[in-house]
Amino acid sequence: xxxxxxxxxxxxxxxxxxxxxxxxxxxxxxxxxxxxxxxxxxxxxxxxxxxxxxxxxxxxxxxxxxxxxxxxxxxxxxxxxxxxxxxxxxxxxxxxxxxxxxxxxxxxxxxxxxxxxxxxxxxxxxxxxxxxxxxxxxxxxxxxxxxxxxxxxxxxxxxxxxxxxxxxxxxxxxxxxxxxxxxxxxxxxxxxxxxxxxxxxxxxxxxxxxxxxxxxxxxxxxxxxxxxxxxxxxxxxxxxxxxxxxxxxxxxxxxxxxxxxxxxxxx
Numbered sequence: 001x002x003x004x005x006x007x008x009x010x011x012x013x014x015x016x017x018x019x020x021x022x023x024x025x026x027x028x029x030x031x032x033x034x035x036x037x038x039x040x041x042x043x044x045x046x047x048x049x050x051x052x053x054x055x056x057x058x059x060x061x062x063x064x065x066x067x068x069x070x071x072x073x074x075x076x077x078x079x080x081x082x083x084x085x086x087x088x089x090x091x092x093x094x095x096x097x098x099x100x101x102x103x104x105x106x107x108x109x110x111x112x113x114x115x116x117x118x119x120x121x122x123x124x125x126x127x128x129x130x131x132x133x134x135x136x137x138x139x140x141x142x143x144x145x146x147x148x149x150x151x152x153x154x155x156x157x158x159x160x161x162x163x164x165x166x167x168x169x170x171x172x173x174x175x176x177x178x179x180x181x182x183x184x185x186x187x188x189x190x191x192x193x194x195x196x197x198x199x200x201x202x203x204x205x206x207x208x209x210x211x212x213x214x215x216x217x218x219x220x221x222x223x224x225x226x227x228x229x230x231x232x233x234x235x236x237x238x239x240x241x242x243x244x245x246x247x248x249x250x251x252x253x254x255x256x257x258x259x260x261x262x263x264x265x266x267x
Contacts (some may be wrong), residue, residue: 002247038137038149042156047135053173057179063179074184078168081183082198084236086167089206091235094128097167102129102158103151124221130154132170172197172244175213176206189248190218200240204233 027213027239052073062073078086096104108125120130126134133153138146183206187195191202198206209217209239210230216225 007179038153038156042153043160043171045160047159048254049138050169050172053181054137054139054175055135055175058139059179059181061260069179071179071181072173072189073181074183074188075172075182076184076195078164078171081168081171081195082203083193084200084203085183086171087239088169088200088232088236089210090167091239092207092232093131094212097128098163100127100129102154103127127154128170129166132166132173133157133164135173135175136169174210175214175217176209177217180213191209193216200236201229201233204230204236207232 021220034161041258056071056073063071094100094104094107096107104125106126107127110125117160130150133150134146134151135154138149139161161169172182172184174183175181176183177189180186180189183195186192186209187198187202190206191198193202205225209224211228214226216228218225
């Protein structure tokens with residue numbers, strides 16, 4: 001009798017394992033199909049209006065259920081965003097943006113060392129291209145599938161889009177506050193000014209908002225926000241006398257030094 005019961009339980013366990021394996025395979029196939037569809041869509045992003053991101057869609061869904069401020073988003077071309085803000089965001093978020101291939105291995109290692117000594121995760125090392133892939137196509141979850149998709153879509157963006165276009169999409173889709181997306185909407189909300197006419201200090205403050213747009217922004221003025229904005233402002237001032245960053249594969253020595261400081265010491 002005991003042998004029969006044990007055999008029955010083993011059979012039930014095997015059926016359960018086959019069912020779970022089938023579900024995993026189905027989920028993987030669905031995820032792969034979705035990823036292929038997104039890869040195919042990437043070349044169409046090379047020109048035209050900046051699309052609304054998945055994060056905005058997620059916010060609208062959350063607002064429908066729980067309330068909150070309306071979505072504020074006013075996409076504009078890169079030429080309508082102050083050069084100071086473009087430079088501030090690159091210095092603060094991805095110092096090697098115009099020289100990397102979508103990933104910054106040096107920044108990843110530097111962040112890992114910092115987090116190791118801190119004993120917990122303090123800094124990530126996502127490049128602007130990785131953040132753009134995440135914002136455009138993915139949801140806020142932190143799963144293996146999402147990180148894998150992010151890596152593949154980062155390669156697609158790097159392959160099909162110019163650097164300036166990636167930056168344009170990022171600056172228009174990045175979150176700057178609750179329900180607040182894009183540089184133009186953020187500039188008007190915090191400074192009552194268009195993104196084209198931001199001062200260097202205002203640009204530094206918007207760039208400092210990106211890592212924690214809900215808790216560290218020009219309205220909350222947290223200690224972390226003030227420190228970060230001050231460092232970005234110093235980097236901007238250190239590089240102000242040199243040529244604009246875009247389309248430069250190699251920069252003047254002091255310019256490289258400022259970028260190296262930003263990359264070696266996470267903000």
